[in-house]
Amino acid sequence: MQKLTPAERSELRAEAHGLKPVVMIGESGLTESVLKEISASLDSHGLIKIRVAGDDREARVAMYEQITTDLGAHPVQHIGKLLVVYRPKVEALKERSSKAGKGMREVTIVKASASGTKRPSVTKVMIKGNERVTEGGTIKRAKPRQTSPKKGALGR
Structure with a gap:
């Protein structure tokens, strides 16, 4: 030292x-x-x-x-x-820190063509931690968004 x-x-x-x-x-x-x-x-x-x-x-x-x-x-x-x-700081690089954002991950979605004779479309999408990709290739929330019973009663 x-x-x-x-x-x-x-x-x-x-x-x-x-x-x-x-x-x-x-x-x-x-x-x-x-x-x-x-x-x-x-x-x-x-x-x-x-x-x-x-x-x-x-x-x-x-x-x-x-x-x-x-x-x-x-x-x-x-x-x-x-x-x-x-003491000099220890640079602990986390594996997920290189990702775009906190809780974000990159997913490749492959959709077959409508006619079945053409190439499938390939898209890369960033999804949040609470989202999932369905079999059809659409992005859905894993859990529905919570709603307030008070706001629902007020008609909002």
């Missing part, structure tokens, strides 16, 4: 100034579950602040060093009971 240059550390300190603490370490200290939470926060945010509840400075310094070594993070700043830690 490369060390941060003073310029990078200064830039990260400036960026962390406006952040609020994401993880708080209580009286029980740095437990396994707290380390998991810090790791998850580092994966999603990259730069986080951690608040330590204890008054013992040596214990805070020991926690700070343990966090940076165990999680492979860079120490940025330690002021009082606040610890600032940085």
Whole structure:
């Protein structure tokens, strides 16, 4: 793991100034579950602040060093009971993120010609998660849209 240059550390300190603490370490200290939470926060945010509840400075310094070594993070700043830690974000590319939209999928619809002697028509269509393609090639909702009984009574 490369060390941060003073310029990078200064830039990260400036960026962390406006952040609020994401993880708080209580009286029980740095437990396994707290380390998991810090790791998850580092994966999603990259730069986080951690608040330590204890008054013992040596214990805070020991926690700070343990966090940076165990999680492979860079120490940025330690002021009082606040610890600032940085680890580059993990780019977790989801398989569905490359699709056009959330819940959308591409479907190929093949319809036979009316006479049966010509080529079938092939169309590619994007359908939503709550839609389905029937045997005839039409798109239908999987469930009917919910209607309000109050609006139905008003004649809308």
